[in-house]
Amino acid sequence: MNLPEPTTDTLATPVGFAIGILGMSLYEWQEAILWDADKPGAIAVKAGNGSGKTTSIAAPLALWHAVAFPNFLTIITAGVYRQVKEQLFPALRRHARKFAGWTFNDTDITAPNGSRIIGFSTDEAGRFEGWHNTNLLVIVDEAKSVPDSIFEAIERCQPTRLIVMSSPGGCSGFFYEAFHSRRRFYRQHTVTSFQCPHIPASWIAEQIEKHGEHSPLVRSMIFAEFMATNEGNTAIPLTLLERCVANPPAFEPGAVRAFCDFAAGGDENVLAILKGNRVKIAAAWREKDTMSAVGHFIRLFR
Template sequence: MKTQRTILSPSEFSWFQLCEKTLYDWQIECLEAIGLQEHGGPPVAIAAANGSGKTAKVVASAICWFLSRYPRGQVVVTSGSFRQVEKQLWPALRVHQRKFPGWNFLTTEIKTPEGGFAIGFSTDDAGRAEGWHPKINRQTDPVFIIVDEAKTVPDSVFEAFDRCTRVFQLWVSSPGKPWGQFYEAFHAMRKHFWVRKVRSDECPHIDPAKRKRDLEKYGPDHPVYRSMHDAEFTEDAERLVLSPDLLTKALDGQPVPHEDGEVVAFCDFAAGRDENVLAVRRGNTVRIVKAWVEKNTMQAAREFVQLFRLNALHPGQVWGDADGLGTAMIDAIEEEGFYMKRFHGGQGASDPDEYSNLIGEVWHVGCREIERGRINLGVIDPDTFKQLTTRKSEWAENGKLRVESKDRMRAEGRKSPDRGDAILGAIVCGARLSGVVTGQAVDSSEVEDSNFASSHVGGW
């Protein structure tokens, strides 16, 4: 079955052909702006709040319209994440598969009977983004280039697409780092684009209660809230995760301590360089039990085990920084008969859409808990105060938040934030994360009993 070339505009096509009867005003605006490129309109850039429907309603509709309008046309879709292409965009396209019986829907490709196609891939190899040109002419088989989750795509890929002969272009993403091609489309290069920012309050399907919860959790100026709900880029490229003023304010207005909730301990290991630190959270209270320098690994391991026993800590409650030299320390502690949960800050975050890695998530989430008045820190010493207020947020190349490395902090003359790591690890680890402890960890540890499976777990 040959494709019927449509004469409808993109939003009309979405409404009548795809039966998308619930398009929002902003979705109609964006689809019409895409269609105007047929007559010389500017390329389109959309910065939209998380969960706004930009992929399912705008990108998918635009692709179906384009292949119906140009049965020999070429659609090239890329994203910084193959998961976005395979698990988000293509399922949204397959929703409409029965409406196009002549099209062949593959895993990340669509083929029309006339030879047109849409292909999706994820790459940081600029070479794969080159070489897309009409084979006949721009009226018969034009090229439509789409960059989804554009904040995560390297500039080299955008530059490669610039060498392609395209008629249609769409860049869409939630906002991210304050630099790069997607950012510049809304700033230095804005006069060359049709741009639209879409706030979460323009999307009736997004629960207002979620906006309220996120506002309370992050605050209006936090980069995650600004991106997630306000569709705004964070202009300051470097910012403290927790500023001295905000920590002072939080300490002045600490909540009443409640120690009858969840118990979580976090160990930061120095392995002879900086400080070994043990911090413990009981309910909403967090205290540093001990911070000390010890060059002998086995001696430090024995000291940790003794502190665990003195503080009645069980294996399921104790987390240890297992990256780098921390692995050797945890191994030494296990030789002493105590097994703990291993924390790998370099692994993926539990919220991978916003954070580059787990340690970045722990710092940002933990500091927000302090800032929002949910944590009682008691009286903290000057060193601890300084460590909590000197680490900076960074945007990773993939457009997600992280914290600067300890090596960079040392190079700039700032002390390694070992106490900060321990405090924030104690705040965020536990029921918030999905770590598990093996049966061996409980059964083999030299404790009289374990309430790992039955102890009360509470929030604050």
Template sequence: MQQDPAGVCVDLFGSDLWPDQQKILESVRDHPKTAWRSCHGIGKTYIAARLVLWWLYSFPYSIVLTTAPTWRQVEDLLWKEIRAAHAHSRIPLGGHLPQRATELQIDGKNWAAIGLSTNDPNRFQGYHSEHLLVVVDEAAGVAEDIFEAINGVLTSAHCRLILIGNPTDIGGQFYRAFRTEGWNTGSTAAWQTPNFTHYGITREDIISGEWQQKAKKKPNGDWDWPMPWLITPAWAANALQEWGEHHPAWSARVEGEFPEQGEYNVIPLSWIEQAQDRWPDTISTGSVILGVDVARGGMDKSAIAARQGKKILWVKTYSGLDTQQLAGEVLKEYRATNAMQVNVDVIGLGAGVVDELNLHSDINCREINVSSSSDVRDKDGNRVYQNLRAELWWSLRQALDPKGDELLALPKDGGLLGDLAAPRYSFAKGWIQIEDKEQTKKRLGRSPDEGDAVMLTYAPFKDATVLRLPTKPMVKQYRIERISW
């Protein structure tokens, strides 16, 4: 049992393993430190859960610590798989694992598997066992202090550490593991997984659309995938549509590679994923602010985003509307959400939407010209941002930085994720500069409309005049034409 984790998975849990899942198990059996990066949906979390049980039941008085960037990932993903495998084991395993629990005890705290949150590195202290396994799921999103704490417990002779996940973020411990000695590493791209290899579907087939000729369909018209629970060519083709092949989300979630230019992305992918992850549990309070990005040309869409406090409630997109029709949609949403303010990108056609909204006395409309200058100065009086656009994108970045306190939550939407992860920045003249929208557009293959709408709702976040309105926030006289911090 100790030497055959794959056998345990097959015989005990009835798993239908595919080769990379087996390799992951064997790497942990044979190497003190394993790092495995892969695309979305290859069964990483699934195999990590079985790994936990194999270790715990194979080594008497062993300890397993598991963690992930967010509690939802610990509780609802990894431990859901652990509970499922434990419950359906062909031989009853014993041990104490209550429903929804994230702790499985065989003999109290001395022989147990435990799910830990990454809020407090101190929680990782005080565990000692001759056989200790630490599993870090979605390791790219886990902060450095947690890895330091983990290193502190890996002291006994028979210790194992595995970091698995999407390679969403460069620079951290997960990234370094692939560039430092002492780690056994592996990677999986979408085209190495069963639903691709079964039909001989390659990367090129996804890019060209050729995959549709190679894959077979069932009589009912659905695609016939050998392991439909894993990533499919259809999923990858959709990702290509949504992000394009030069996007960090494509690299991480389809290619299983770290994004090339990740360090210059305004918002790292892993921060966006965490923001989407906390959305269901984030309670929205306060007034609603709408952001409106108005389409500038043929293929662009208009987008309206609604933010209530630290939660983006939704983002809606519209094609083919003229300014009057779009203003009509904004009015409808404004009244439906009882919003206190709407920020409209005024460049180009946006001016028409603003004029239209200004005809209504109950609408508090602010025109935002993102190319106007930013008033923010550092302590020496130097400009911090190239323009308002840079300032607003940077504010959004700060609201998503896991090191902050008041973290923004985002709805789970691939298009929005694509938009927010696309823009890059530079420090060209000593100030923060965000690339032109046109440059982002070229790489993304479309305009980041949903991302801009969210950015626009963010405009007044630090605007004390608006947030501390003493009375009647709807009244026109409080309207502020330009942002001043």
């Protein structure tokens, strides 16, 4: 990749800003995405877990936008509000001492030039309406857990720059389509764990050994590939499960039910208890002898 070196002329660009003003040291793929974000339009990034999406892409991009475009708006959202509050904004606040006169709150930032960075939770689709702004940057982190309705609301705002990033999930949903049926509307980037020197090679090797090179988890977490699940043959599609885990519904009390999964040999025997809409695994164990597994189930039932 032939990327220009940042100089004082390029401080106004996202890369020059990240290196020259924020003092960050970026990997080549991070520079490539930030250079790309200098141009208006939509970008989709699928990257392995812990690659640096939040700290090295979302944070410098939002701060750059606030500095470069006075009186304009940056909106940041993620699969879960907790992620906005506990990951995205702390990554931004880490640079607070470099920005005298700015107000850094829990989920919003105001610059003296009138720019604002606002964090949104994804259960507030309605609030995305009306953010029409002649120069709007929208950053969607952990995009695989963001419902399609939120993306539709974001697109209606016609952002000048849109960046959607995530470790890849299942083969459906808006984030997936940004790499497939709707790929012509996005500039794509893919980042594997091997491009991230802070991720130890020994950890990568261990995950591959533990889960298998072709397991959906390893394909997504390390190779940044969408998880090929046969969603048509599953009772609950993986993407729906991911969204539910990211945005769990409120607890509703109700009847108590038990569920047991008997295994013979390799797999785990499982006893799960459902109370209302919450299910908990009460016991899970491996047991070669099926009769002693039955005995254990009986003891647990009692």
